[in-house]
Amino acid sequence: QAKDAGRNTVRFFSPEMQSAIESRLALEQALRRALQEGELRLYFQPQINQYGHYIGAEALLRWHSRAMDTLIPPMQFIPLAEETGLIVGLGQWVVREACRQLKAWEARTETRKLQLAINVSASQLRQPDFVHEVKGCLLNSGANPKRLKLELTESAFLVNTDQVDEQMQQLRKLGVSFSLDDFGTGFSSLSYLKRLPFDQLKIDQAFVRDVTTDPNDAAIVAAILAMSRSLGLEIIAEGVETEAQRDFLLKNGCHGFQGYLFGRPAPIEDLARVW
Numbered sequence: 711q712a713k714d715a716g717r718n719t720v721r722f723f724s725p726e727m728q729s730a731i732e733s734r735l736a737l738e739q740a741l742r743r744a745l746q747e748g749e750l751r752l753y754f755q756p757q758i759n760q761y762g763h764y765i766g767a768e769a770l771l772r773w774h775s776r777a778m779d780t781l782i783p784p785m786q787f788i789p790l791a792e793e794t795g796l797i798v799g800l801g802q803w804v805v806r807e808a809c810r811q812l813k814a815w816e817a818r819t820e821t822r823k824l825q826l827a828i829n830v831s832a833s834q835l836r837q838p839d840f841v842h843e844v845k846g847c848l849l850n851s852g853a854n855p856k857r858l859k860l861e862l863t864e865s866a867f868l869v870n871t872d873q874v875d876e877q878m879q880q881l882r883k884l885g886v887s888f889s890l891d892d893f894g895t896g897f898s899s900l901s902y903l904k905r906l907p908f909d910q911l912k913i914d915q916a917f918v919r920d921v922t923t924d925p926n927d928a929a930i931v932a933a934i935l936a937m938s939r940s941l942g943l944e945i946i947a948e949g950v951e952t953e954a955q956r957d958f959l960l961k962n963g964c965h966g967f968q969g970y971l972f973g974r975p976a977p978i979e980d981l982a983r984v985w
Protein backbone atom coordinates (compact mmCIF):
# COMPACT_ATOMS: atom_id res chain seq x y z
CA GLN A 711 0.00 0.00 0.00
CA ALA A 712 1.40 3.41 -0.94
CA LYS A 713 0.21 4.81 2.39
CA ASP A 714 2.14 2.34 4.54
CA ALA A 715 5.29 2.60 2.47
CA GLY A 716 6.78 5.48 4.45
CA ARG A 717 6.81 9.18 3.83
CA ASN A 718 9.76 9.32 1.44
CA THR A 719 8.64 6.51 -0.78
CA VAL A 720 6.06 6.86 -3.50
CA ARG A 721 4.86 3.42 -4.47
CA PHE A 722 1.78 3.24 -6.58
CA PHE A 723 1.62 -0.46 -7.25
CA SER A 724 2.04 -3.59 -5.20
CA PRO A 725 4.40 -6.20 -6.71
CA GLU A 726 1.35 -8.23 -7.77
CA MET A 727 -0.16 -5.27 -9.57
CA GLN A 728 3.20 -4.50 -11.13
CA SER A 729 3.56 -7.98 -12.57
CA ALA A 730 -0.04 -7.95 -13.76
CA ILE A 731 0.71 -4.74 -15.65
CA GLU A 732 3.86 -6.22 -17.12
CA SER A 733 2.13 -9.36 -18.31
CA ARG A 734 -0.63 -7.27 -19.86
CA LEU A 735 2.00 -5.24 -21.68
CA ALA A 736 3.68 -8.42 -22.86
CA LEU A 737 0.36 -9.79 -24.08
CA GLU A 738 -0.41 -6.53 -25.86
CA GLN A 739 2.94 -6.57 -27.64
CA ALA A 740 2.54 -10.21 -28.57
CA LEU A 741 -0.92 -9.52 -29.96
CA ARG A 742 0.34 -6.57 -31.98
CA ARG A 743 2.99 -8.84 -33.45
CA ALA A 744 0.41 -11.58 -34.07
CA LEU A 745 -1.56 -9.21 -36.29
CA GLN A 746 1.53 -8.11 -38.22
CA GLU A 747 2.97 -11.57 -38.63
CA GLY A 748 -0.15 -13.38 -39.66
CA GLU A 749 -0.87 -15.45 -36.56
CA LEU A 750 -4.58 -14.78 -36.65
CA ARG A 751 -6.96 -17.38 -38.03
CA LEU A 752 -10.64 -17.45 -38.77
CA TYR A 753 -12.45 -20.59 -37.70
CA PHE A 754 -15.88 -21.31 -39.12
CA GLN A 755 -18.84 -22.82 -37.36
CA PRO A 756 -21.71 -24.05 -39.55
CA GLN A 757 -25.28 -22.80 -39.24
CA ILE A 758 -28.14 -24.98 -40.44
CA ASN A 759 -31.86 -24.59 -41.04
CA GLN A 760 -34.85 -26.63 -39.87
CA TYR A 761 -34.32 -29.16 -42.71
CA GLY A 762 -30.72 -29.75 -41.70
CA HIS A 763 -29.28 -27.88 -44.69
CA TYR A 764 -26.26 -25.63 -44.32
CA ILE A 765 -27.20 -21.95 -44.53
CA GLY A 766 -23.86 -20.45 -43.66
CA ALA A 767 -21.30 -20.04 -40.94
CA GLU A 768 -20.08 -17.77 -38.20
CA ALA A 769 -16.45 -16.71 -38.41
CA LEU A 770 -14.72 -16.94 -35.04
CA LEU A 771 -11.30 -15.47 -34.40
CA ARG A 772 -8.38 -17.55 -33.15
CA TRP A 773 -4.82 -16.57 -32.39
CA HIS A 774 -2.34 -19.24 -33.36
CA SER A 775 0.65 -18.25 -31.27
CA ARG A 776 3.85 -19.67 -32.72
CA ALA A 777 5.84 -18.66 -29.62
CA MET A 778 3.50 -20.53 -27.29
CA ASP A 779 2.59 -23.11 -29.92
CA THR A 780 -1.09 -22.97 -29.01
CA LEU A 781 -4.41 -21.75 -30.26
CA ILE A 782 -5.68 -18.92 -28.07
CA PRO A 783 -9.46 -18.44 -27.85
CA PRO A 784 -10.95 -14.96 -28.37
CA MET A 785 -12.05 -14.50 -24.77
CA GLN A 786 -8.37 -14.47 -23.78
CA PHE A 787 -7.34 -11.61 -26.05
CA ILE A 788 -10.38 -9.70 -27.32
CA PRO A 789 -11.07 -7.88 -24.02
CA LEU A 790 -7.47 -6.65 -24.01
CA ALA A 791 -7.67 -5.78 -27.70
CA GLU A 792 -10.77 -3.72 -26.90
CA GLU A 793 -9.05 -1.82 -24.09
CA THR A 794 -5.94 -1.06 -26.10
CA GLY A 795 -7.60 -0.18 -29.38
CA LEU A 796 -5.93 -3.12 -31.13
CA ILE A 797 -9.41 -4.44 -31.86
CA VAL A 798 -9.69 -1.95 -34.71
CA GLY A 799 -6.83 -3.55 -36.63
CA LEU A 800 -8.01 -7.03 -35.66
CA GLY A 801 -11.54 -6.23 -36.75
CA GLN A 802 -10.39 -4.86 -40.10
CA TRP A 803 -8.47 -8.06 -40.68
CA VAL A 804 -11.59 -10.10 -39.89
CA VAL A 805 -13.75 -8.10 -42.33
CA ARG A 806 -11.16 -8.45 -45.08
CA GLU A 807 -10.73 -12.20 -44.52
CA ALA A 808 -14.48 -12.75 -44.37
CA CYS A 809 -15.03 -10.95 -47.68
CA ARG A 810 -12.24 -12.96 -49.28
CA GLN A 811 -13.88 -16.17 -48.05
CA LEU A 812 -17.31 -15.15 -49.32
CA LYS A 813 -15.84 -14.45 -52.74
CA ALA A 814 -14.20 -17.88 -52.74
CA TRP A 815 -17.54 -19.51 -51.88
CA GLU A 816 -19.15 -17.85 -54.88
CA ALA A 817 -16.97 -19.94 -57.17
CA ARG A 818 -18.73 -23.19 -56.24
CA THR A 819 -22.42 -24.02 -56.59
CA GLU A 820 -22.45 -25.88 -53.26
CA THR A 821 -21.29 -22.82 -51.34
CA ARG A 822 -22.56 -19.93 -53.46
CA LYS A 823 -25.65 -19.23 -51.35
CA LEU A 824 -23.98 -19.43 -47.95
CA GLN A 825 -24.01 -16.50 -45.55
CA LEU A 826 -21.04 -15.54 -43.47
CA ALA A 827 -21.53 -13.85 -40.11
CA ILE A 828 -18.75 -11.94 -38.36
CA ASN A 829 -18.62 -10.42 -34.90
CA VAL A 830 -18.21 -6.67 -34.68
CA SER A 831 -17.23 -5.09 -31.39
CA ALA A 832 -18.33 -1.81 -29.85
CA SER A 833 -14.99 -0.08 -30.37
CA GLN A 834 -14.97 -1.04 -34.03
CA LEU A 835 -18.37 0.57 -34.56
CA ARG A 836 -17.12 3.69 -32.81
CA GLN A 837 -14.57 4.22 -35.58
CA PRO A 838 -15.91 7.00 -37.78
CA ASP A 839 -14.75 5.22 -40.93
CA PHE A 840 -16.21 1.79 -40.06
CA VAL A 841 -18.84 1.91 -42.81
CA HIS A 842 -16.27 3.09 -45.34
CA GLU A 843 -13.94 0.28 -44.30
CA VAL A 844 -16.56 -2.45 -44.77
CA LYS A 845 -17.61 -0.99 -48.11
CA GLY A 846 -13.98 -0.97 -49.21
CA CYS A 847 -13.50 -4.64 -48.31
CA LEU A 848 -16.69 -5.62 -50.13
CA LEU A 849 -15.64 -3.71 -53.25
CA ASN A 850 -12.04 -4.92 -53.26
CA SER A 851 -13.02 -8.55 -52.80
CA GLY A 852 -16.01 -8.46 -55.10
CA ALA A 853 -18.01 -10.35 -52.46
CA ASN A 854 -21.81 -10.11 -52.53
CA PRO A 855 -22.87 -7.83 -49.62
CA LYS A 856 -26.11 -9.84 -49.29
CA ARG A 857 -24.08 -12.77 -47.99
CA LEU A 858 -22.41 -10.77 -45.23
CA LYS A 859 -23.97 -10.58 -41.79
CA LEU A 860 -22.66 -8.44 -38.96
CA GLU A 861 -23.28 -9.69 -35.42
CA LEU A 862 -23.57 -6.98 -32.79
CA THR A 863 -24.05 -7.31 -29.06
CA GLU A 864 -25.83 -4.83 -26.86
CA SER A 865 -22.51 -3.34 -25.70
CA ALA A 866 -22.10 -1.96 -29.22
CA PHE A 867 -24.96 0.51 -28.91
CA LEU A 868 -25.19 1.31 -25.21
CA VAL A 869 -23.76 4.70 -26.12
CA ASN A 870 -24.50 6.49 -29.37
CA THR A 871 -27.45 4.40 -30.45
CA ASP A 872 -28.31 7.02 -33.07
CA GLN A 873 -24.88 6.80 -34.64
CA VAL A 874 -25.08 3.00 -34.76
CA ASP A 875 -28.54 3.30 -36.33
CA GLU A 876 -27.09 5.53 -39.03
CA GLN A 877 -24.20 3.13 -39.70
CA MET A 878 -26.57 0.19 -39.90
CA GLN A 879 -28.83 2.04 -42.34
CA GLN A 880 -25.89 2.85 -44.60
CA LEU A 881 -24.62 -0.72 -44.67
CA ARG A 882 -28.14 -2.12 -45.15
CA LYS A 883 -28.43 -0.03 -48.31
CA LEU A 884 -25.58 -2.12 -49.70
CA GLY A 885 -27.36 -5.34 -48.74
CA VAL A 886 -25.42 -6.17 -45.56
CA SER A 887 -27.62 -7.63 -42.80
CA PHE A 888 -27.46 -7.52 -39.01
CA SER A 889 -27.85 -10.00 -36.21
CA LEU A 890 -28.37 -9.25 -32.53
CA ASP A 891 -25.95 -11.62 -30.79
CA ASP A 892 -26.32 -13.11 -27.29
CA PHE A 893 -29.97 -12.10 -27.20
CA GLY A 894 -31.46 -12.15 -23.74
CA THR A 895 -28.27 -11.62 -21.77
CA GLY A 896 -28.29 -7.81 -21.84
CA PHE A 897 -30.38 -5.33 -19.92
CA SER A 898 -32.53 -3.87 -22.65
CA SER A 899 -32.26 -6.03 -25.73
CA LEU A 900 -35.96 -5.51 -26.43
CA SER A 901 -35.74 -1.75 -26.63
CA TYR A 902 -32.77 -2.00 -29.02
CA LEU A 903 -34.67 -4.49 -31.10
CA LYS A 904 -37.35 -1.84 -31.47
CA ARG A 905 -34.94 0.98 -32.24
CA LEU A 906 -32.42 -0.64 -34.55
CA PRO A 907 -32.90 -2.42 -37.89
CA PHE A 908 -31.95 -6.02 -37.13
CA ASP A 909 -32.68 -8.95 -39.45
CA GLN A 910 -31.84 -11.74 -37.06
CA LEU A 911 -31.75 -12.71 -33.39
CA LYS A 912 -29.34 -15.17 -31.87
CA ILE A 913 -30.70 -16.82 -28.74
CA ASP A 914 -27.84 -16.98 -26.29
CA GLN A 915 -26.56 -20.41 -25.37
CA ALA A 916 -27.26 -19.63 -21.71
CA PHE A 917 -30.97 -20.16 -22.47
CA VAL A 918 -30.47 -23.12 -24.79
CA ARG A 919 -28.29 -25.08 -22.37
CA ASP A 920 -31.06 -26.14 -19.95
CA VAL A 921 -34.01 -25.78 -22.28
CA THR A 922 -35.04 -29.40 -21.81
CA THR A 923 -34.68 -29.45 -18.02
CA ASP A 924 -35.50 -25.95 -16.78
CA PRO A 925 -39.14 -24.92 -17.35
CA ASN A 926 -38.19 -21.24 -17.03
CA ASP A 927 -35.61 -21.47 -19.80
CA ALA A 928 -38.10 -23.44 -21.89
CA ALA A 929 -40.69 -20.70 -21.43
CA ILE A 930 -38.22 -17.93 -22.26
CA VAL A 931 -36.97 -19.66 -25.40
CA ALA A 932 -40.52 -20.41 -26.58
CA ALA A 933 -41.42 -16.76 -26.02
CA ILE A 934 -38.37 -15.48 -27.91
CA LEU A 935 -39.24 -17.78 -30.82
CA ALA A 936 -42.85 -16.61 -30.87
CA MET A 937 -41.76 -12.98 -30.72
CA SER A 938 -39.20 -13.30 -33.49
CA ARG A 939 -41.87 -14.91 -35.65
CA SER A 940 -44.32 -12.04 -35.15
CA LEU A 941 -41.59 -9.48 -35.76
CA GLY A 942 -40.51 -11.27 -38.93
CA LEU A 943 -36.98 -11.81 -37.65
CA GLU A 944 -34.75 -14.71 -38.60
CA ILE A 945 -33.52 -16.71 -35.67
CA ILE A 946 -30.46 -18.75 -34.75
CA ALA A 947 -30.27 -20.78 -31.56
CA GLU A 948 -26.69 -20.82 -30.29
CA GLY A 949 -24.92 -23.58 -28.42
CA VAL A 950 -27.15 -26.47 -29.51
CA GLU A 951 -25.34 -29.56 -28.28
CA THR A 952 -27.96 -32.30 -28.00
CA GLU A 953 -30.75 -33.77 -30.10
CA ALA A 954 -33.18 -33.11 -27.25
CA GLN A 955 -32.38 -29.38 -27.41
CA ARG A 956 -32.75 -29.38 -31.19
CA ASP A 957 -36.09 -31.21 -30.98
CA PHE A 958 -37.45 -28.75 -28.42
CA LEU A 959 -36.35 -25.83 -30.59
CA LEU A 960 -37.78 -27.38 -33.76
CA LYS A 961 -41.10 -28.05 -32.05
CA ASN A 962 -41.27 -24.41 -31.04
CA GLY A 963 -40.66 -23.17 -34.56
CA CYS A 964 -36.92 -22.48 -34.54
CA HIS A 965 -35.50 -22.26 -38.07
CA GLY A 966 -31.81 -21.75 -37.46
CA PHE A 967 -29.26 -23.68 -35.45
CA GLN A 968 -25.63 -23.43 -34.48
CA GLY A 969 -23.75 -25.57 -32.02
CA TYR A 970 -21.49 -28.54 -31.41
CA LEU A 971 -24.30 -30.92 -32.45
CA PHE A 972 -23.85 -29.69 -36.02
CA GLY A 973 -20.17 -28.79 -35.97
CA ARG A 974 -17.51 -27.10 -33.90
CA PRO A 975 -15.67 -24.04 -35.13
CA ALA A 976 -13.00 -25.36 -37.51
CA PRO A 977 -10.59 -24.26 -40.23
CA ILE A 978 -12.30 -23.71 -43.57
CA GLU A 979 -10.73 -26.87 -45.09
CA ASP A 980 -12.68 -29.00 -42.59
CA LEU A 981 -15.97 -27.42 -43.59
CA ALA A 982 -15.18 -27.67 -47.26
CA ARG A 983 -15.15 -31.45 -46.82
CA VAL A 984 -18.76 -31.56 -45.63
CA TRP A 985 -20.50 -29.07 -47.89
Ligand code: C2E
Nearest residue numbers: 770771783784785804829830831949950951968969970975
Ligand atom coordinates in the same frame (compact mmCIF):
# COMPACT_ATOMS: atom_id res chain seq x y z
P1 C2E B 1 -20.22 -15.48 -29.86
O1 C2E B 1 -20.18 -14.56 -31.02
O2 C2E B 1 -21.48 -15.54 -29.09
O3 C2E B 1 -19.81 -16.91 -30.46
C1 C2E B 1 -20.31 -18.13 -30.02
C2 C2E B 1 -19.34 -18.84 -29.10
O4 C2E B 1 -19.94 -20.03 -28.63
C3 C2E B 1 -18.04 -19.26 -29.77
O5 C2E B 1 -16.99 -19.20 -28.80
C4 C2E B 1 -18.33 -20.73 -30.13
O6 C2E B 1 -17.17 -21.50 -30.29
C5 C2E B 1 -19.12 -21.14 -28.92
N1 C2E B 1 -19.99 -22.28 -29.21
C6 C2E B 1 -20.60 -22.59 -30.38
N2 C2E B 1 -21.36 -23.69 -30.27
C7 C2E B 1 -21.24 -24.10 -29.00
C8 C2E B 1 -21.83 -25.21 -28.27
O7 C2E B 1 -22.58 -26.03 -28.78
N3 C2E B 1 -21.48 -25.29 -26.95
C9 C2E B 1 -20.64 -24.42 -26.34
N4 C2E B 1 -20.37 -24.60 -25.05
N5 C2E B 1 -20.09 -23.37 -27.00
C10 C2E B 1 -20.39 -23.22 -28.31
P2 C2E B 1 -15.59 -18.58 -29.17
O8 C2E B 1 -15.18 -18.96 -30.55
O9 C2E B 1 -14.67 -18.91 -28.03
O10 C2E B 1 -15.88 -17.02 -29.17
C11 C2E B 1 -16.28 -16.36 -27.99
C12 C2E B 1 -16.71 -14.95 -28.26
O11 C2E B 1 -15.60 -14.16 -28.71
C13 C2E B 1 -17.76 -14.80 -29.34
O12 C2E B 1 -19.02 -15.12 -28.82
C14 C2E B 1 -17.60 -13.35 -29.71
O13 C2E B 1 -18.26 -12.53 -28.77
C15 C2E B 1 -16.10 -13.14 -29.54
N6 C2E B 1 -15.45 -13.19 -30.87
C16 C2E B 1 -15.08 -14.26 -31.61
N7 C2E B 1 -14.55 -13.88 -32.78
C17 C2E B 1 -14.58 -12.53 -32.80
C18 C2E B 1 -14.17 -11.51 -33.74
O14 C2E B 1 -13.70 -11.79 -34.85
N8 C2E B 1 -14.37 -10.20 -33.37
C19 C2E B 1 -14.93 -9.86 -32.18
N9 C2E B 1 -15.08 -8.54 -31.90
N10 C2E B 1 -15.34 -10.77 -31.28
C20 C2E B 1 -15.17 -12.09 -31.58
Ligand code: MG
Nearest residue numbers: 768829861891
Ligand atom coordinates in the same frame (compact mmCIF):
# COMPACT_ATOMS: atom_id res chain seq x y z
MG1 MG C 1 -21.35 -14.15 -32.54
Ligand code: MG
Nearest residue numbers: 891892912948
Ligand atom coordinates in the same frame (compact mmCIF):
# COMPACT_ATOMS: atom_id res chain seq x y z
MG1 MG D 1 -23.39 -15.32 -29.18
Ligand code: MG
Nearest residue numbers: 863891892914
Ligand atom coordinates in the same frame (compact mmCIF):
# COMPACT_ATOMS: atom_id res chain seq x y z
MG1 MG E 1 -20.87 -14.36 -26.67
